[in-house]
Amino acid sequence: MKVPYHWLKEYVSFDASPEELAEKLTMAGLEVESVEHVWNNIITARINHLEPVKGSSHLNATKIFTGEGRELSVVCGAPNIKEGDIVPLALPGAQFFNDAGETLTIQATKKMGVVSEGMLCSPRELGLSSDHEGIYILPNDTPLGVSLADAVIHLDIKAHRGDLFSMVGIAREMAALFGAKLKQPEIKLPEKGKNSIKKMASITVKAEDDCPRFTARVIRNIKMGKAPLWMAQRLALAGMRSINVIVDITNYVMLELGQPLHAFDYDKVANHHLIIRRAEPGETLGTLDGAMRELTPDMVLVCDESGPLSVAGVMGGASSEISSDTTQILLEAASWNPVNIRKTSAKLGLRSEASSRYEKGVDPELALQGLNRAAQLMAELAGGEIVPGYLESYAHPSPNVTIPFHASACEWLLGYSVTPEEAAGALRSLEFAVEQNSDDGSMLVTVPSWRGDILESADLVEEIARELGYDRITGKYPTGDAPEPQAANWFDIQYQFRRRLQQCGCAEIVTYPLTNQRSTLQLLTDESDTAQLLIGAVDELAPAEKGKKNNGKNKQKQQSAQSVSETYDQAIPPLSADELPAVRLVNAISAKMDMLRITLMNAMLETISANLRYGNASLRLFEIGRRYIALPNSERQLPDERRTLCVGLTGYTESWTEPRREYDFFDMKAIIENIAGGLHMTNLRFTQTQSPIFHPGRCALLEVEDSHAKESRFHTIGVMGEVHPIIAERFGISQRTYLCEIDLARLYLHNTPPRFQPISRYPALTRDIAVVADISVPAQTIADVIKASGGELTRSVTLFDVYMGDQIPEGKRSLAFTVEYQAQDRNLSDADGDFLREQTANELKKQVHAVVRE
């Protein structure tokens, strides 16, 4: 809210500059966003002399007198000025508004050879109204040389303090802060005429729950015209344009007291009878802003006998609007149900100064004060005659809220002790009524009607703390009971993953979890089954099912390439795009962010693509975040938020010490093995698979051995591979790119603390072995056979060569391994080595039809 500094002085005496006041208000909880100085170097002045500028059709050279010193020469093009007029004069340095609403600064200049030492201002140039017909002519009795300079304090009033949306409300807080007295505007009502209002108008409130209080007055014989400068000026500083004296008075009183008002043209209200009721289905109203509004039965209206006149508390209708012909006013001051106003305002997409106040609650006790204040001003400033009496419907006056209170409640919450006198004094300064019981320090506090936010003891403690100053709440090292120490949890586990990945040279990214279906489906070359996107998203049921089925298959088939969903997500039936279990937003900020991600992969590819555009050619990136899987058949249930790791790799490694080498599949595999091994998940395996996201020959399913099951059993935890070139292209990536997505909960479920292996005192025996097998036999399978055939003696099996070509039959390849054997209790002899080799050769032949080369 914009609060003009000088206006406040009318209601409270204080000695503080605008900046000092701002600081004081902020520290009392009325947050000041900024202090703006306006109308510097603009003063009132009189035109002493006026003559046309030679050679110009419209410019006049004027001599201007500011009350002292010499006359100033100002050139002016406005048609409406004459000698003797008192006008606002902008001196060099002053700022004004042009047609476009931009701020410009006045400079001394020469126009057609005549010196101009300033500018005479129109209402628009001062920001008072949109009127730019001519210079703002001030009343004849305006004193000269008066500066218009003022400061506007921009306050961020919180929603619970509806009472602070007015000058008096803020002055009341200031009175407490400065130990001063609040000066309410004095209301004098010169009622005139014999006829009481009862004979001239009537009200019927049919919707009493929506309208706690309604008051009205009639003012006759008003003279329409402009509001005086001081009022236009205050309205402008508070952010409202001057329109005409009647509308300006209703706005002025709203700003002054916080009571919104509405002025109807008395003669346009059928039978002068106001009816407050809910809208009928199908009713419409043309509002003041020129729009035709469709009304619904939950909206409250002020109507006459022929139909709606205004949307209560939100906006008036055009049909009963004040015009230049208006002579009689039917003035409304009411209070409305905040929730109803809020809903109506939201539904109509219409927020006004009035509705934003009503939404926060306007004290019903304020209605009559506001009504009378506005009537008074209409009499004083528009020559109106106030018809004796007023109309009122006040169905349910709220009783005063009283709260039993004890000063010890302050210490309970604030941590320092407050005497009953201090507490009572602080509350009284904010106009709470306090009845103290001197025996036990307790008190009964009556809450002022405008403080609907104060409901219980804790609320009073805050008021007292504010008045005493929050600086009294000094810090102390937290003591008190602490909970039991916490066991390691996901927060710590994820930290370990992040550190590991960082050690692998990866940079962490954090992307928006909000995405859209199109971007997600771009990950699939074949959209007929989107279940491929849900790696690791089904629970433990799926691997168990898989185990059963695989028992029936022969080993060869198990090892052949299968799709991700076939080998693993048995529990997820094929899904069409519409069936994706995604969490979707009903009020998305844009169509690009209308659902929560079900995979991290598309955001990773988008990030890689963007980085390539930025010129970052080599990327090792990872993200640890959640995927959000809507659970089937579970309305009102929250989705499954699955902790997930995504790694993306593209580009090359290059330095002056080694030639450039493009990253490949095995760089990605190294990262995965490093983090799995580093966190003791050594029982990780990579199985050839296919997925519509990846290169058909370069995709692996990631599985870990179940550390809890008795029989050997593997669970799928993720997938990795080279991104299918078609997919990469869709994301604007034209170089080989590798992706991996792992369900962290599944990965971490099977980590086991390391087991110590005794270090043998006997030397190891090293043998090289070259195996010729079908290309389709995975290297891992051969290594496993070699390892198993050495039994406990095998220390390590390390591949050192893969060869195809001369001397190797078509469709086969040679894999060369170094095998290290070691016994705990003896030296291994050459004979042991020969025996192990023989045994290994036999097993390889039997299990994978492989031949050991001599």
Next chain:
Amino acid sequence: MLDLLRILQESALKALLSAETSAEIAQWQNLYLGRQDGELTKILRGLKDVPAADRKTIGQRANEVKNELEEQAELRKKAIAEQELVSALVAERLDVTLPARTLNSGYMHPISQTIYEICGIFQKLGFHVIEGPEVETDYYNFQALNIPQDHPARDMQDTFWVEPGQILLRTQTSPNQIRIMEQTKPPVRAVVPGKVYRNEATDATHEAMFHQIEGLAIDSSTTMRDLRGALEAFARELFGPQTKTRFRPSYFPFTEPSAEVDVTCNVCGGSGCRVCKFSGWVEIGGSGMVHPQVLRNVQYDPAVYRGYAFGIGVERIAMMRYGINEIRLFSQNDLRFLRQF
């Protein structure tokens, strides 16, 4: 014969002096002392033709010459080897300013780093770290926090809805206050880091998704002074021992009394600069004593238990710590940005 030996000795020693490398020494050894065709070997081989009477004398002399030549050769060899090592080392000089070999070093996102640092500080103060769901119910995000339907405070937080009025993307980490208190009995001390969402247009200081850290401490003796003490300890550890903290009255529906928390600007040290908008203070979050209605909502008796809650904006703190002026850099994930942390 003796003459022959003398001449040989002289010429051999002379040749030895002119040998300058290990290879030349080896050549020299081969020439004079070689088993097959060495000059001395040849002379010794001729001994059989010498009259028996002289044989002993000449043989002795020949051995002396042989020993001396071998001895001299060894000395010369050693000297040369030393010389050669010195020149080899000189030749192997490296320019130590050449760049290092590539050892890929990665980077943790500044948001993650900030979260770990902040939570780490509170862990030292005995707080648990707990995470909660990002997709929340209206009850936890609003109602249980004393923000009923149609409460004007809902305007403060534009909400992304999954099911209107029922399920939403959490607008704050505060719903975890309720979740934690529902699941535990006091004493409670916990911080909850995580993503939150607001349906707002983005600009240099606003994102529709950002990170918060919620704090909660409840027991039978905790007051607002403990709150301030905890936040002061936190601010000093994060921003340096000179950092001061200030409380300003504020409004949150789920705390009473409520306070906004400011710290002295760590860019200008409190004297005023653009980062702190020349106020010397930077707001880091909201806080207050847990509202009695919130305590009642989780069946904690407000006459027995009391405590505080706070919420800290992670992006704001990261921006302040690292001097980042644009919040959207966090979600752009440009490697040139990430590499700086």
